[in-house]
Each structure stands twice: as C-alpha cells, then as structure tokens.
Amino acid sequence: MQPLAISPHPLATEAGTRILRQGGTAAEAAVAIGAVLAVVMPHFCGLGGDAVWLLADRDGRSAALMGIGQAPQVLPDLPDALPMRGPGAMLTTACAVDAWDRALQLDRAEGQGGIAVPDLLAPALALARDGFAVGASQRFWLDFRRDDWPGWPGFAALFGQGGAGPLRQLQLAEMLALLARDGLRSFYDGAAARRVAQGLAQAGSPLRPADLAATRSRVAAPLSQTYRGLKLLAPPPPTQGLTTLAIMGILDRWPLPGDPAARTHLLVEAVKQAFLDRDRIADPDHVPVDPAALLAPARLDAKAAAIRADRALPWPHVTRHGDTVFFAATDAQGRCASVLQSTFFDWGSGVVVGDTGILWHNRGAGFATAPGHPNRIAPGKRPFYTLNPGIALKDGRPHLLYGTQGADGQPQTLAVLLSALIDRGLSPAEALAEPRFLLGRTFSDSRDSLKLEGSLGARAIAALQALGHDIAELPALSPIFGCAGAIRIASGGTEGAHDPRG
Known part of the structure; x- marks a missing residue:
C-alpha cells in the first residue's frame, strides 16, 4: 500500500512523510506531524491541548484513542458562567502528549514501529529552536484577536510580532528537549511536569501536580x-x-x-x-x-x-x-491514523504557562454549571468534546x-x-x-x-x-x-x- 501523510501545514506533512519513508508506522508519522503542528500552528493546537485518534488496519482492527484531559480533583469556587479565556478557563489537564505516548505503546504492543521518540520529535524541536516563517492561518487569527491578545498573560512577548521574521520559541524547544530526553510521560510526572505545574500555579489555574500525574488517554x-x-x-x-x-x-x-x-x-x-x-x-x-x-x-x-x-x-x-487541526497517515502495511489535535478556541485560553512557552487550552470552558446538566463540571470529569x-x-x-x-x-x-x-x-x-x-x-x-x-x-x-x-x-x-x-x-x-x- 502506498504510504501517505496529510496535514494543514507543509512542514508537518514533510515530517510525517519522512517517517513513512523510513519505514515508520502511521502512528509514528502522526506523532511527528502532531509535534510539528504544536510548534508551527500554536493558534490551533499545542502541548497544552488534547487529541483524539482513530486507528485502523487492513485486518479490520480499530480503536479510538481518547486523549482528553480531566477537571481537577479539587474544584475552585466557580461562577455561574465559566469564563472563555484566561486562568478561569484552564479547568482541564492537557492530554495530547499522553495520546502520542499511548499511540506508540499500541504500536510496540503489536511488535510494530521502532523509531525512537527523540527522532520523532526532532523536526518539531528544530523548528521551535531555529524558527519558521509564520503562515497565513496564524496571521489571520492573530489579527482576528488583535483587540484581545495584548491583555493575555505572556502572549504578546511570544506571539505579538505579527509574523515579522521567523518565530522562535526557545522555551518550547526546551520542553520538547526534556520530552525527547526523559520520555513523553515526563510531561505529567517528570522534570517537564514540574515546570508545567509551576507555570499553571503562577497563572492561577486550579490544576495541580496530582492532576497532571492522573492524566491518561483511554483506548x-x-x-x-x-x-x-x-x-x-x-x-x-x-x-x-x-x-x-x-x-x-x-x-x-x-x-x-x-x-x-x-x-x-x-x-x-x-x-x-x-x-x-x-x-x-x-x-x-x-x-x-x-x-x-x-x-x-x-x-x-x-x-x-x-x-x-x-x-x-x-x-x-x-x-x-473552536479550532483544531486534522492530520492523518497511512503506512505501507495498511495501518491508518486519523487524528484531531486541539486547544479548543483559537489561541486556547490565551495564557502562556510560566517559562514553558506552552499555551494552555480552554476546553474546560465547555463544561456547564447548571445543576442536573449532563455536562456539569465535576472533579475528574471530562467535558463534552467536539x-x-x-x-x-x-x-x-x-x-x-x-x-x-x-x-x-x-x-x-x-x-x-x-x-x-x-x-x-x-x-x-x-x-x-x-x-x-x-x-x-x-x-x-x-x-x-x-x-x-x-x-x-x-x-x-x-x-x-x-x-x-x-x-x-x-x-x-x-x-x-x-x-x-x-x-x-x-x-x-x-x-x-x-x-x-x-
């Protein structure tokens, strides 16, 4: 079968295609694509967001991989109407990185794949460190929110250039380097997690280290x-x-x-x-x-x-x-990955988490607060998901x-x-x-x-x-x-x- 990768950004598609040409699996290609998109399309997705995967192969096996973060175990006092942006909207953990890890685990359990995580993350890390030319999509959504983002914590210093010159994200590059060194789960219980948790606390999010550690994708x-x-x-x-x-x-x-x-x-x-x-x-x-x-x-x-x-x-x-990115890959053995990765609204919560360079999502704003509503927020609950x-x-x-x-x-x-x-x-x-x-x-x-x-x-x-x-x-x-x-x-x-x- 002819391997193929698609994504909304040519740099991400190139990264996935390179993995497929090396004999990588559809899931490995999708991880490489997702990591690059987290760098080059921060207005739609990132390490601070979620992901939902569908996997299938030509033998008829299929699975859904639900990389959806959950509400904190200890809820703060909440207003009747949840805010759409800011720390008050940072009400769920981010599960995209764990979804990458789980997709690779499923491969390994079937005796498939073998490309190391550092190699899968290498294109994303290089783009974060060295920079890239901002595309039309990012410029559109930066301009669309021009009256809002000057007040978003940490946003202007990172993204407020308006596309003038290459966009370098050195703090994000450091986070990707930690994941490459320590493994993807370190985002939740390692050195990377400590930086994320510190940034969340500084921002005023109710999410705590225990909430990060409890974050798991579901098959x-x-x-x-x-x-x-x-x-x-x-x-x-x-x-x-x-x-x-x-x-x-x-x-x-x-x-x-x-x-x-x-x-x-x-x-x-x-x-x-x-x-x-x-x-x-x-x-x-x-x-x-x-x-x-x-x-x-x-x-x-x-x-x-x-x-x-x-x-x-x-x-x-x-x-x-809300906004997200879709990407997909199929490999030479007929394995397929169909993936959506998201920070919910364009630019998510608008909050950059501490010194990580990560924009956190605002998916928690999708909860309801009315008593008896099926989607009412509760400790450890996942919100209705688009x-x-x-x-x-x-x-x-x-x-x-x-x-x-x-x-x-x-x-x-x-x-x-x-x-x-x-x-x-x-x-x-x-x-x-x-x-x-x-x-x-x-x-x-x-x-x-x-x-x-x-x-x-x-x-x-x-x-x-x-x-x-x-x-x-x-x-x-x-x-x-x-x-x-x-x-x-x-x-x-x-x-x-x-x-x-x-």
Missing part, C-alpha cells in the same frame, strides 16, 4: 454507522462522534439531490435533527449515555421522516465554536480517513465532505473545495443564521432563502468554514488532500 471501541454500504467509525462519548454518525444515518435514508440548493437543504436539516440530541452527550464515567439508543434505526427513521423538503426547521439553538476524526471502512478495510476543525461545525463539514466523497464520487481535493455551510453563531456573527460560502451561487442561495433559511453569505474559502482533510485508499492507489482554506 475505546469506536462507534459505527452504515452509510451507502460503508461502515463509518467515530470516537465514542464524550465526543460528538455520535452526532456525526447520526447525521450520516439520517442522510442514508434520503437520496442525495443533484441540485445544489436541495442538497444543501437536506444536509442542513439532517444536521438540525442530529443536533437536537447533543445535550445528551457527556462523560460516560459520570453520566449514563446510550449511543445504541441514539443511533437506533427506528430513531433515525423518525428523524429522517421529520425533514421537510419544502421548509426549513427554525433553529434558535446556541452553538459552540473532536471527532473519522475512518470509513469498505469490506472491512480502511477506505477513507477524514476530519476537520471547527467545533460545532465539524459534523456539518463532515456531512458535506462525506456526501461529496461517497455519493458524488469526488476526489479528496474536489470534495474539500465544495461550498460549505455553518449553522449557528460564529466568532464574527452572533446571529443563529445559516452561513453559506458565496461559491454556492446566487440561485442556490435564493432558493434556500425561499425555503425559510436565514442566510448570511460569507466569502468563498473563508477560514470560518474550517480546515478539513481526507485520504482515500483504493485498489488503484492512495490519494489525499488538505483544505484550500488552510
């Missing part, structure tokens, strides 16, 4: 749903992988229209029907969640039947937004690897991407260039409208308005619509692409 069985004869895999709760599968299960009960307006209407209405169940998703260690009931054929039948082809369902529901990378199996073997950034927009973008890849037979590059939609509020538009890329066309947009959709038109290829990627594995070869919005 779980993926959820699955049939779509047009393929088996779609998604990570289980507390992620919204369940939502993506419900959307596709609803769509599987409808023929996909050829008309762009009718097709977009159907996709949007399927999203609405699936989103009505999302409040049921929470950490299954704390709240009973029954994915089988939510994906039951009778339930999906009823949701599909509730869609009206001639009228949009009114949509007043509040949505959440990350949901996917793998589609054909005849029991990996056929499609896919994922996207965009928080609540992730299932919406995946509906567009999968219907284009599967129903319409588009190539990954063609599918990624298709016009997208985003239902609900965004950073720049607080209305609960249906955002559409103008490339959908004036006629289609007018037709959707006539169906009752409240339309807000945005420029084609706007970064607001997320940055997705896809790999297709077929008998004729392997092809992949990443988003033109990246």
Whole structure:
C-alpha cells in the first residue's frame, strides 16, 4: 500500500512523510506531524491541548484513542458562567502528549514501529529552536484577536510580532528537549511536569501536580454507522462522534439531490435533527449515555421522516465554536491514523504557562454549571468534546480517513465532505473545495443564521432563502468554514488532500 501523510501545514506533512519513508508506522508519522503542528500552528493546537485518534488496519482492527484531559480533583469556587479565556478557563489537564505516548505503546504492543521518540520529535524541536516563517492561518487569527491578545498573560512577548521574521520559541524547544530526553510521560510526572505545574500555579489555574500525574488517554471501541454500504467509525462519548454518525444515518435514508440548493437543504436539516440530541452527550464515567439508543434505526427513521423538503426547521439553538487541526497517515502495511489535535478556541485560553512557552487550552470552558446538566463540571470529569476524526471502512478495510476543525461545525463539514466523497464520487481535493455551510453563531456573527460560502451561487442561495433559511453569505474559502482533510485508499492507489482554506 502506498504510504501517505496529510496535514494543514507543509512542514508537518514533510515530517510525517519522512517517517513513512523510513519505514515508520502511521502512528509514528502522526506523532511527528502532531509535534510539528504544536510548534508551527500554536493558534490551533499545542502541548497544552488534547487529541483524539482513530486507528485502523487492513485486518479490520480499530480503536479510538481518547486523549482528553480531566477537571481537577479539587474544584475552585466557580461562577455561574465559566469564563472563555484566561486562568478561569484552564479547568482541564492537557492530554495530547499522553495520546502520542499511548499511540506508540499500541504500536510496540503489536511488535510494530521502532523509531525512537527523540527522532520523532526532532523536526518539531528544530523548528521551535531555529524558527519558521509564520503562515497565513496564524496571521489571520492573530489579527482576528488583535483587540484581545495584548491583555493575555505572556502572549504578546511570544506571539505579538505579527509574523515579522521567523518565530522562535526557545522555551518550547526546551520542553520538547526534556520530552525527547526523559520520555513523553515526563510531561505529567517528570522534570517537564514540574515546570508545567509551576507555570499553571503562577497563572492561577486550579490544576495541580496530582492532576497532571492522573492524566491518561483511554483506548475505546469506536462507534459505527452504515452509510451507502460503508461502515463509518467515530470516537465514542464524550465526543460528538455520535452526532456525526447520526447525521450520516439520517442522510442514508434520503437520496442525495443533484441540485445544489436541495442538497444543501437536506444536509442542513439532517444536521438540525442530529443536533437536537447533543445535550445528551457527556462523560460516560459520570453520566449514563446510550449511543445504541441514539443511533437506533427506528430513531433515525423518525428523524429522517421529520425533514421537510419544502421548509426549513427554525433553529434558535446556541452553538459552540473552536479550532483544531486534522492530520492523518497511512503506512505501507495498511495501518491508518486519523487524528484531531486541539486547544479548543483559537489561541486556547490565551495564557502562556510560566517559562514553558506552552499555551494552555480552554476546553474546560465547555463544561456547564447548571445543576442536573449532563455536562456539569465535576472533579475528574471530562467535558463534552467536539473532536471527532473519522475512518470509513469498505469490506472491512480502511477506505477513507477524514476530519476537520471547527467545533460545532465539524459534523456539518463532515456531512458535506462525506456526501461529496461517497455519493458524488469526488476526489479528496474536489470534495474539500465544495461550498460549505455553518449553522449557528460564529466568532464574527452572533446571529443563529445559516452561513453559506458565496461559491454556492446566487440561485442556490435564493432558493434556500425561499425555503425559510436565514442566510448570511460569507466569502468563498473563508477560514470560518474550517480546515478539513481526507485520504482515500483504493485498489488503484492512495490519494489525499488538505483544505484550500488552510
């Protein structure tokens, strides 16, 4: 099988490709990619964030790797509304580095791999130490938050250059060097952990050394749903992988229209029907969640039947937004890794942790505080999680690897991407260039409208308005619509692409 790696940054893709050429596994390539992305795309991911992985091989084995940090064992006094930025939003540990370690352990347990951790981290360490040219994506989000970041602790000194000259992150390079020397778990219980814990305490986060030491990725069985004869895999709760599968299960009960307006209407209405169940998703260690009931054929039948082809369902529901990176790799032996890595919002909490050069995530801001809410914060609990990378199996073997950034927009973008890849037979590059939609509020538009890329066309947009959709038109290829990627594995070869919005 032809090995292939994709990511939203050429330097990260290069690092993963180099590992594959050395005979490394998909997981090893993904670790190298994830480490580089933690350096070159700090606005979307980093050592201070989380990661969710899907793994599969051509023998039909699959696993979800849930690299999701947990709330502290001792909660502080919390306000009724959790802050979105700052130390008050630093309410969960960061599990991305442990996910790297666990993915490599799974390889070793199968007698696979063998590239040493220092070699996997070497490209990231060199880029942090020597610097790199800041890309358009980072400049966009730095400018987008220009009124906010001057007040974020430690941020301006590290990232406030605005892209003038190479961005060097010497403190981050020191942290990567510690991980290369002492092992990835040292982020949680070694010399690296001591620096992280000291920085968290200085920042005012309630996270303590014991919380870092207790941070562990979980290996779980993926959820699955049939779509047009393929088996779609998604990570289980507390992620919204369940939502993506419900959307596709609803769509599987409808023929996909050829008309762009009718097709977009159907996709949007399927999203609405699936989103009505999302409040049921929470950490299954704390709240009973029954994915089988939510994906039951009778339930999906009823949701599909509730869609009206001639009228949009009114949509007043509040949505959440955040950012992340998707990357994927498949190796010569047919092993596959589909990965999302995130600090939640762009620039996470906005807080640089002490002298580590690490931006901590604000995923804890995704908790609820209302009594009785399934996602209410509790000691050691994981929040509702937007990350949901996917793998589609054909005849029991990996056929499609896919994922996207965009928080609540992730299932919406995946509906567009999968219907284009599967129903319409588009190539990954063609599918990624298709016009997208985003239902609900965004950073720049607080209305609960249906955002559409103008490339959908004036006629289609007018037709959707006539169906009752409240339309807000945005420029084609706007970064607001997320940055997705896809790999297709077929008998004729392997092809992949990443988003033109990246």
